[in-house]
Amino acid sequence: MLCLPLILDAQESDTTRGKTDKSFMYDLGIKIEPARESAPLQGIGVANPSLVRLQSQMDSLTSAFSMYKQDTDRRITELDQALDSVKLVNRQLEKRIYLSPYASAGNPRLIYSKKEGERFFQKGTDAYNAQNYPVAVDYFRKCIDSEAGGSLIGDAYFWVGNSYIHLKDEYLALEYLKRVPEYPLCKNIDDALFLTAVTYRKLGDAEMARFFLERLLRRFPDGEMAKLALLELKRLKSMD
Template identity: 25%
Template structure:
């Protein structure tokens, strides 16, 4: 089909404009597609960065958890070692306590055997040869303690029953028994001994304040008794256990001053020398 020349000329004049518009439209379409693609890429990169950050956070938390688990495992191991060491120490302490108690009982048995030889016996009664216990008491100071009169059999029986409790380690029973004895026989021939053993029972239970108070009663009520010097020795021992070293030294010196000829005085001299050397 042939167009008229005028129309062809008009079309021919506008054809470059048409081509330009067509090319611009295509370029714009291409530009639009590239922007969308870039936006999507940017979005994906952001998502990737966010995921990386989350992964890093999770990794950090996992490392903390692992570190805490390792630390806990180490602590459990340390605690196990400490528990084993503590059990070992407890066993050693128990062995030491058992050994000390045995030596203490042996000491009291030997001591009582010697003291019984000094204590008066009821007339007609056999002298016990194997009785246990106290702190050796011998003739005293400048003025020897007055001899105790023989105890009636009932009085001696009450005393022996209480002393028997002391020997087997029933210290509360011994204190109760000797206290009852003192109520029944406040001026009995064995009253000083009963009061003395009350103090020793408290000392054996490590109630040093009551031990001191009980032994001071021996000194105040029975100053001329053969038990008085040993009561002072027991007071010094209690003061030493309480950490009152100055008071203990003073008490030991008073034993030497008041009862210079007694066995207690000799013991006090040895104890003072040990304290000077830093021994307990």
């Protein structure tokens, strides 16, 4: 702080008192905090009232900022918790979309000829065998939108579902796999039912997995997949 010399005409200043007590304000005879006292000049010092007020205002601002920061941190924590809750609800809703045993995929648009559909199916098969799953999905879906026979359309649904499983999109895979049984001439119906059950089990939905395994056993009790279905049912029971 600034220091001003104080000269008194009628009396002498007490310089010894200022030397022994640094917290003494010489001209007023009162004590103040050392941080707000001006340094003595020639043994005589005075406090600057403007700087004292400024220091007080700074203390108030510091306190207010600290309270504001605490309140802001608390609000951010609450928002983070709310966001986590929204994400959890969103994941639950995504799962509920696929809780129906029957898929909601739209019907084929029939925009390609039968010959084109067969050609797309072959190209999709080649892409799948080459592990180029995005391209395989594209060709198989074009086959679905063609006038190819029902058995070929069912197979296309099956391989689209398989491709989406490889692409780690199990929910979309289920939507296509559940369409396969709608085509009774398709040769992959039992495989589709089994794969649907296994996918549900991996997603943690034991009830839906059990539903499709039992559906498989009812429809193909003597089929090749029946034994695997029974093993899966035993696994589900051990998980309960």
